[in-house]
């Protein structure tokens with residue numbers, strides 16, 4: 001029996017970092033997915049290993065079930081229906097399960113993903129043998145929510161196989177979970193994100209689970225229906241960074257300058273709320289569309305300025321801002337910043353020749369550009385009966 005699940009990445013249109021401190025943020029899923037397949041051995045396979053193959057980084061991990069029981073004795077209990085946080089002590093224990101694998105220095109960030117995997121796997125499926133394969137269309141660690149897509153697709157695949165969730169094995173093709181099961185997958189994914197991010201707001205796993213466009217504030221989600229076409233150019237600086245370190249850096253700055261930072265975070269809250277109301281407003285004439293796009297551009301510019309105040313911009317991001325400004329286009333970083341990806345609004349009346357020119361100039365600087373579909377489906381899964 002094999003189950004496959006996939007979950008999308010995301011862009012944050014307004015409010016990253018501030019959302020960790022209780023301000024509102026607006027995010028949309030994008031049409032790039034992470035897929036997880038979990039294959040359980042048939043009863044006569046005599047397989048007693050848990051294998052994790054991370055295709056994107058070319059790493060494979062394998063543990064005997066006896067070793068899993070030794071590291072995580074709690075894995076004999078089935079806690080799939082009640083998500084629990086992995087404590088520091090357990091993280092240290094799980095780290096010992098990684099010692100024998102020589103992870104190259106350049107790929108050390110992957111260790112946190114493997115710890116999240118072991119925590120989610122053993123909490124949801126206990127100590128069953130299985131072969132798990134992960135692959136993604138998303139760039140890893142680039143601000144497009146690869147960690148959330150990883151945790152959501154993994155939680156979805158594991159829950160589909162667990163006793164705690166009732167699913168119809170005869171359904172064909174990709175299907176969505178019911179609302180209750182989506183909530184459960186989202187809560188487990190949040191526990192995984194805590195291991196990778198330290199202090200996540202929950203926005204990334206929420207938009208990856210439910211898809212579409214959302215406003216998110218203090219853990220609560222509001223679904224949004226956009227009444228305008230938002231076409232965003234995504235430019236990857238290819239500068240690697242780590243969300244956990246950037247989020248911690250903003251918290252440190254807030255501790256050093258509490259009053260100034262509180263004003264910055266409050267300003268972002270207003271920007272996100274205004275962003276949400278502009279895209280939801282129902283005025284459709286050409287003039288109105290142009291005005292709405294101008295307001296969005298101004299909000300993006302202000303949000304980027306405040307992200308600079310938080311200390312999460314980067315020289316490569318500033319180069320993209322300057323380059324797109326030459327074409328009167330507005331950009332902001334998306335996700336955690338420090339490198340990663342930048343969004344540029346492509347207004348509806350912008351000639352294709354200008355888009356080609358700006359992309360050409362950005363690519364000449366060594367950046368990678370693409371236009372992704374915004375607001376697609378969230379977590380889905382499918383069963384395949386193996387012969």
Ligand SMILES: Nc1ncnc2c1ncn2[C@@H]1O[C@H](COP(=O)(O)OP(=O)(O)OP(=O)(O)O)[C@@H](O)[C@H]1O
Nearest residue numbers: 109110113136141142143144145146147243335336
């Ligand atoms: N396909 C994958 N295979 C293995 N590990 C993954 C995969 N996707 C994500 N990860 C884990 O997530 C980490 C990257 O998460 P991080 O939060 O730093 O970046 P991001 O989620 O891409 O960006 P952001 O959080 O800003 O949206 C990787 O180092 C790895 O531990």
Ligand SMILES: C[C@@](O)(CCO)CC(=O)[O-]
Nearest residue numbers: 016017200201202335336
């Ligand atoms: C930087 C941050 O706001 C978004 C990362 O995509 C972190 C979070 O909300 O968990």
Ligand SMILES: [Mg+2]
Nearest residue numbers: 145147148243
């Ligand atoms: Mg992340």
